[in-house]
Every structure is written in C-alpha cells, then in structure tokens.
Amino acid sequence: MKKWLLMLLGAAPLMVFAAQKTNELVNIVKEQPLRSVSVAAPERDKFSNKDGSGFYWELLKTIYEPLGIELKHLSMPSARALKIADQKYQLLDGLIAQPKLTGYDLLLPKYATHTEKISVVYKKRVIWKWTGKALLKHRIVTWPVGMNLIGKDKRNFKLREFKTDKEAVELVDTGKVHFLIDKSYKIQALFDEGLLGKERFEVADFETEQEAFIAFVNRDHSRYLIKIFNTRIEELFKVGKLQAIYDKWNIPMPKSLKTQLTVNDT
Numbered sequence: 001m002k003k004w005l006l007m008l009l010g011a012a013p014l015m016v017f018a019a020q021k022t023n024e025l026v027n028i029v030k031e032q033p034l035r036s037v038s039v040a041a042p043e044r045d046k047f048s049n050k051d052g053s054g055f056y057w058e059l060l061k062t063i064y065e066p067l068g069i070e071l072k073h074l075s076m077p078s079a080r081a082l083k084i085a086d087q088k089y090q091l092l093d094g095l096i097a098q099p100k101l102t103g104y105d106l107l108l109p110k111y112a113t114h115t116e117k118i119s120v121v122y123k124k125r126v127i128w129k130w131t132g133k134a135l136l137k138h139r140i141v142t143w144p145v146g147m148n149l150i151g152k153d154k155r156n157f158k159l160r161e162f163k164t165d166k167e168a169v170e171l172v173d174t175g176k177v178h179f180l181i182d183k184s185y186k187i188q189a190l191f192d193e194g195l196l197g198k199e200r201f202e203v204a205d206f207e208t209e210q211e212a213f214i215a216f217v218n219r220d221h222s223r224y225l226i227k228i229f230n231t232r233i234e235e236l237f238k239v240g241k242l243q244a245i246y247d248k249w250n251i252p253m254p255k256s257l258k259t260q261l262t263v264n265d266t
Contacts, residue, residue: 034067034069034221034224034225034228035068035069035070036069036070036071036072037060037064037069037070037071037072037093037094037225038072038073038074038091038092038093038094039056039060039071039072039073039074039092039093039094039095039096039214040073040074040075040076040080040081040084040085040092040094040095040096041056041073041074041075041076041081041095041096042075042076042077042078042096043075044185046249046250046251047114047249047251048073048075048096050075052073054249055114055245055246055248055249055251056073056096056113056214057071057073058245058248058249059113059245060073060214062232062236062241062245063228063229063232063233063236064225064228064232067228069228074092078095078096078097078144078145078146079144079145079146079163081095082095082097082104082145082146085104085105085106085215085217086104086105090217090219092217093216093217093222093225094214094215094216094217094222094225095214095215096212096213096214096215097146097212097213097214097215098116098147098148098210098211098212098213104146105217105218106215106216106217106218107215107216107217107218107222107223107226108213108215108216109213109214109216109226109229109230109233110230110233110260111213111229111230111233111256111257111260111261112211112212112213112254112256112257113212113213113214113254113257114211114212114251114252114254115209115210115211115212115252115254116183116184116185116209116210116211116212117183117184117185117205117207117209117210118149118181118182118183118184118205118206118207118210119181119182119183119184119187119188119203119204119205119206120179120180120181120203120204120205120206121172121179121180121181121182121187121190121196121201121202121203122172122178122179122180122201122202123172123173123175123178123200123201123202124199124200124201124202126175126178127178127179127202129202130202130204133150133206135179136150136156136157136179137156137157138156138157139157139158139178139179140157140158140159140160140176140177140178140179141157141158141159141160141177141178141179141181142159142160142161142162142168142171142172142177142179142180142181143159143161143162143180143181143182144161144162144163144168144182145161145162145163146161147161147181147182149181149206149207149210160176160177165186165189165190165195166195168180168182168190169190169195169196172196172201173196181206184205187203191203211254211256214229233261234261234264237261242261
C-alpha cells in the first residue's frame with residue numbers, strides 16, 4: 001500500500017475526532033445561545049492593548065470568533081474588573097486573574113495562559129537586604145486589591161491592600177508599610193515613571209512565577225465558555241497555531257500549559 005495512503009488512514013481517526021469536537025462546540029453555541037464574550041484586562045503593551053491588539057485579544061479572538069462568538073475586549077484596572085465581576089449585572093464574562101484570588105466567585109479553565117514574575121520593594125536602610133518571605137513576619141505589607149499572594153491562614157504579617165499606584169507609592173514612601181509587592185512589570189513601571197527612585201528603594205524577586213488564567217464569572221453560560229476555551233486551546237496546540245500566537249507576541253508559553261497539552265496529545 002502506498003505510504004501516503006497509510007499516513008492518511010492513520011490520521012483518519014484523529015480527523016474524525018476533531019470533527020466531532022467541532023460539531024459539539026457548534027451545537028453548544030446554537031443551543032445556549034452564545035453570541036459574544038466580554039473580557040476585561042488592564043491596558044498592557046504586547047498583552048492587551050486598548051485598540052484590541054495584543055496577545056490576549058488575539059488568543060481569545062482565535063478561540064471564539066470562528067464559532068461565531070464575538071469578543072468584546074474591555075480595558076480597565078484589575079480592581080475595577082473584579083468589582084464588576086462580583087456584581088450580578090452580567091456586564092462581564094471574564095478577566096485576567098491568578099488562581100490564588102479568593103473572595104471572588106470566579107471559575108478557572110484547565111489551562112494557564114501566561115506567567116508573571118513578582119517583585120518586592122522596600123526602603124533602603126529600613127530593610128537592609130531581602131532574604132526571603134521570612135522577612136515579612138510581624139511587618140506591614142501592601143499589594144493590589146485581590147492579589148492574595150499569601151492566604152489569610154498563612155499570613156504572619158499585617159496586610160494593607162492598595163487600589164492605585166499612587167496609593168501604593170505613598171504607603172511605602174511614608175513608611176506606613178515595610179514592603180510593596182506587585183507584578184514585576186508594574187513595579188518596573190513605577191521606577192520608569194519616577195514614582196520610585198533607586199537611590200531610596202531596593203527591588204528584589206519575590207516569587208519567580210505566578211500563573212495567570214482567563215477567569216470567568218460564575219454563571220451557567222460561563223461553563224460553556226470554559227468548555228469551548230479548553231477544547232479550542234487543545235485544537236490550536238495540535239495544529240501549531242497556539243505556539244505561533246505566543247511566538248508572534250514574544251511571550252513564553254507556560255511550562256504547565258505545554259506539559260498538559262503534550263500529555264493530552266499523546
């Protein structure tokens with residue numbers, strides 16, 4: 001038998017399986033019905049630009065729009081998105097969030113979509129050197145509303161959450177808190193904008209990485225949006241499209257995502 005025919009016959013079951021999956025998703029869209037998905041994210045270069053370009057918006061469009069589900073992208077701070085998501089007005093379907101978020105009624109898909117480095121800022125001569133989380137004990141810490149980097153049951157420090165960059169800088173600059181903790185790119189922006197100065201403040205790595213997800217508001221139709229998200233991520237990985245999106249925006253694919261999808265593909 002011709003080699004090309006053997007290859008075609010071997011691929012046939014996979015093609016049938018993929019077609020069945022696609023038909024299942026099409027039926028979900030029709031039966032619900034699902035016409036659009038609204039997702040919020042802070043404006044961020046490469047990730048979520050206000051004009052609708054960026055890694056996240058392209059990824060979500062690639063997942064949902066071939067099924068006739070329009071992406072409605074919203075640019076807003078995470079704290080505002082969380083507040084809207086916590087309401088019952090159904091203005092928002094999803095947002096970018098970390099799995100450690102608690103106190104919010106959110107649903108997570110199977111797959112993380114990117115990882116964040118976390119940094120800690122402290123005043124020189126007040127704290128001599130960052131040596132690890134043990135330094136937080138009996139001190140005052142601030143991080144963004146909803147970040148929940150360390151669960152309440154494991155905190156041995158006092159926490160003051162902040163809502164704006166101005167508030168965060170004021171807290172650490174006046175000595176009302178000992179440590180400011182946030183995503184590394186946001187800390188770097190505070191230095192770049194001159195809100196924090198390297199002559200007075202030190203910055204160090206707090207955690208190497210924290211996984212981020214597209215989190216969905218806990219409503220019935222969100223479970224269908226998540227099913228579509230998980231299935232389409234798997235499909236895009238198999239044909240190389242998922243990796244192409246990561247490469248286009250120069251964003252590393254999370255190790256956990258690659259491992260999960262490679263296992264699924266075997």
